Amino acid sequence: MQGTQGLETRWRRRKNARPQEILDAALAEFAARGFAAARMDDIAARAGVTKGTVYLYFQSKEDLFKSLVRESIGAAIEARMADARNFEGRSSELLRLVLRAIGFFARTSDRAVLPKIVMAEAGNFPELLRFYRAEVVDKGLSLLSSIVTRGIARGEFRKLEPQHVARLCIAPLLFAVFWRSSFAAQDAVPYDLEGFIETHIDVLLKGLGPHEG
Amino acid sequence: MQGTQGLETRWRRRKNARPQEILDAALAEFAARGFAAARMDDIAARAGVTKGTVYLYFQSKEDLFKSLVRESIGAAIEARMADARNFEGRSSELLRLVLRAIGFFARTSDRAVLPKIVMAEAGNFPELLRFYRAEVVDKGLSLLSSIVTRGIARGEFRKLEPQHVARLCIAPLLFAVFWRSSFAAQDAVPYDLEGFIETHIDVLLKGLGPHEG
DNA sequence: ATTGTAAATAACCCATCGGTTAGTTACGGT
DNA sequence: ACCGTAACTAACCGATGGGTTATTTACAAT
Numbered sequence: 119m120q121g122t123q124g125l126e127t128r129w130r131r132r133k134n135a136r137p138q139e140i141l142d143a144a145l146a147e148f149a150a151r152g153f154a155a156a157r158m159d160d161i162a163a164r165a166g167v168t169k170g171t172v173y174l175y176f177q178s179k180e181d182l183f184k185s186l187v188r189e190s191i192g193a194a195i196e197a198r199m200a201d202a203r204n205f206e207g208r209s210s211e212l213l214r215l216v217l218r219a220i221g222f223f224a225r226t227s228d229r230a231v232l233p234k235i236v237m238a239e240a241g242n243f244p245e246l247l248r249f250y251r252a253e254v255v256d257k258g259l260s261l262l263s264s265i266v267t268r269g270i271a272r273g274e275f276r277k278l279e280p281q282h283v284a285r286l287c288i289a290p291l292l293f294a295v296f297w298r299s300s301f302a303a304q305d306a307v308p309y310d311l312e313g314f315i316e317t318h319i320d321v322l323l324k325g326l327g328p329h330e331g
Numbered sequence: 332m333q334g335t336q337g338l339e340t341r342w343r344r345r346k347n348a349r350p351q352e353i354l355d356a357a358l359a360e361f362a363a364r365g366f367a368a369a370r371m372d373d374i375a376a377r378a379g380v381t382k383g384t385v386y387l388y389f390q391s392k393e394d395l396f397k398s399l400v401r402e403s404i405g406a407a408i409e410a411r412m413a414d415a416r417n418f419e420g421r422s423s424e425l426l427r428l429v430l431r432a433i434g435f436f437a438r439t440s441d442r443a444v445l446p447k448i449v450m451a452e453a454g455n456f457p458e459l460l461r462f463y464r465a466e467v468v469d470k471g472l473s474l475l476s477s478i479v480t481r482g483i484a485r486g487e488f489r490k491l492e493p494q495h496v497a498r499l500c501i502a503p504l505l506f507a508v509f510w511r512s513s514f515a516a517q518d519a520v521p522y523d524l525e526g527f528i529e530t531h532i533d534v535l536l537k538g539l540g541p542h543e544g
Numbered sequence: 545a546t547t548g549t550a551a552a553t554a555a556c557c558c559a560t561c562g563g564t565t566a567g568t569t570a571c572g573g574t
Numbered sequence: 575a576c577c578g579t580a581a582c583t584a585a586c587c588g589a590t591g592g593g594t595t596a597t598t599t600a601c602a603a604t
Contacts, residue, residue, distance in 0.1 A: 149454075150454050151454050151455055152367075152451065152452060152454060152455065154365075154367060154368055155367055155452075155454075155455050234450070234451070237447070237451070237509050237513050238365065238447070238450070238451025238452065239365060239368075239451070240512075240513035240514075241362075241363050241364050241365060241368075241513075242364055242365065242368050244517075247513060247514075247517075248517065251514060251517070255514070278530055278533075278534070279526065279530060281522075282523075282526060282527045282530040282531075283530065283534070285503070285506060285510075285527060286503055286527075286530065286531055286534060288506075289502045289503040289505070289506035289531075290498070290499055290502040290503075292502070292505075292506060292509075293498060293501075293502035293505060293506075296450050296505075297498075299453070299454075300449075300450050300453035300454075300460060301453075301460070301464060301468070304457075304460070304461065304464070309494075310495075313492065313495060314495045314498060314499075317491055317492060317495040317496065317499065318495075318499055318502075320491075320538075321491070321496070321499060321535065321538035321539060322534065322538060323538075324537065324538040324540075325533075325534035325535060325536075325537040325538030325539075326534060326538075327537075329542075
């Protein structure tokens, strides 16, 4: 537990480093077990401290989780919204760009498991759900549907309900997150998520196009 | 707990009715809380019995859940596979039919929450995940990818990786399930899931079509 | 070197819950 | 009427895990 440093002391005082280390450990444990099943003892052990120490820096398990959400996704979405507003080219290119970015996040980031955890335990922690929806879901859907609206206005996309299309954009990306965080572990040959996402963008953009088919 | 019948007896012997009533109660509790957080006491109470009685009919919590999966989805998928094999018309029509059927199930059935529960708690109950993947996921994906392969062979669809397209088919349906079982509860104006699914089928079929765009 | 203090530990408390079992009761057979 | 039995209950057990607290210890200031 405390065997990583030299031989002189059982532990060190590291007030500054602890919170981030605990957050990282918590992310890993929440990702592996979900919110309810993650043990504070395990989070502490992974962070190289004991449970009592975690409670020096965070009030409760729920506080720990919220801190995690706050410091991760919200900001990233707002950054992309700024990108989108400044974009000049074709809407299909803009959409491709944004979906590739979110797709990359979904395929590679550790943080991508957070939506899964939230939806999974929505029933037991409604406050967590409300928080996440306001912070992430509504912002994300609004970004995507504004791109779709732009595309329709410029005659690049067919006339479809932007709210539906926005959800069609992210559904496969959410699927990718779920696949990665559950089935992927038991696959001998890993499933090609990157190819999946490219196919998604390809099929979606063709499906949105105005040319009759 | 046992106050529903008349005044004469504290309880009745109803060996035949119990299992189904317990399964229904379990579905409701699993749907509301998830697998781990659902309490056997609550399931029993909802079924109008005590916990001991549940263990007369089911070996364990996990056995209860598995029974639920078995009696619901597995059979339905096999039925659709038979439908698909006998179908004579255009692949796009076949795919539309199948997706509408699954979509209807996703929008309306109580059982539709099962995939959500499984994926949510995959990390803690790998055996459950393995079971569900073999019983539902692989069969479902194989059904869909065979339709796609058929469509490509007949020149109705573009040449795309059927495994990717199969997942694209269900991703929005899974999304619908998740939306319904988490966010829907807090929406004042309910989101139009049926329109969403129709848009999905529309966009997907156009996106798969062979005509350049 | 000594000491004050706050960072960190380790042992503890207690509510919860899956599963078990000893006892109770409905009810068909005689 | 009265068993015999199996359906059912109710009380129990043991493990688990969130949160607390008494104690120990690193280390900066003097």
